[in-house]
Amino acid sequence: MTHGALLIADARGQVGDYLGTLLNIYVLLIFVHILSSLFFSFGGRVPYNRVLNAVLEFLRQVCEPYLRIFRRFIPPLGPLDLSPLVAILVLTIGGGIVVNLIRG
Template identity: 70%
Template sequence: MGAVFIFADARGQVADFLGALLLVYTLIIFVYIITSLIFSFGGRVPYSRWSDAVLGFLRDVCEPYLGLFRRFIPPIGPLDISPIVAILVLQIVGGILVGLIRG
């Protein structure tokens, strides 16, 4: 009987970890969008190592996932709605996976 509780506790911990991971990745996507907007309007210090490092990290982490949606969702003029769709899909699918793992 004790093994069932240990297994349920492990599933809960995995589900909590996955939920936290999804939250962090969603926040990273938001930060990437905001920094891209700020830097595109000239809010970037020229030849600044830290801004290049931050933007490079965010680009390397976010673009593979966002690129999947940019292939299918073209920008509407200057407005790119693919990050919005990507975040919605991430939250919906992630919520389903967390619910399935939790049981």
């Protein structure tokens, strides 16, 4: 291999690693959003806190647009909403495929 080809391969690997890390962070944010939603749906209450409210609003604004895509097609089963589980599976599997394609 030439020096240029090695640089391109290294850059592709780094871009793939970066994208994989971003996908993992997004899955983590969705998971935290699900846990916070469950906490409040079971009657959990916390005292007013500006920082906590900002974090919860951030999670809602970041996660809800993606989750809404799946909520259109997957109806809730009583009180149980399976759309976040499907959304995480699609993100993990689809993201893994894209990352592997980028890495080569």
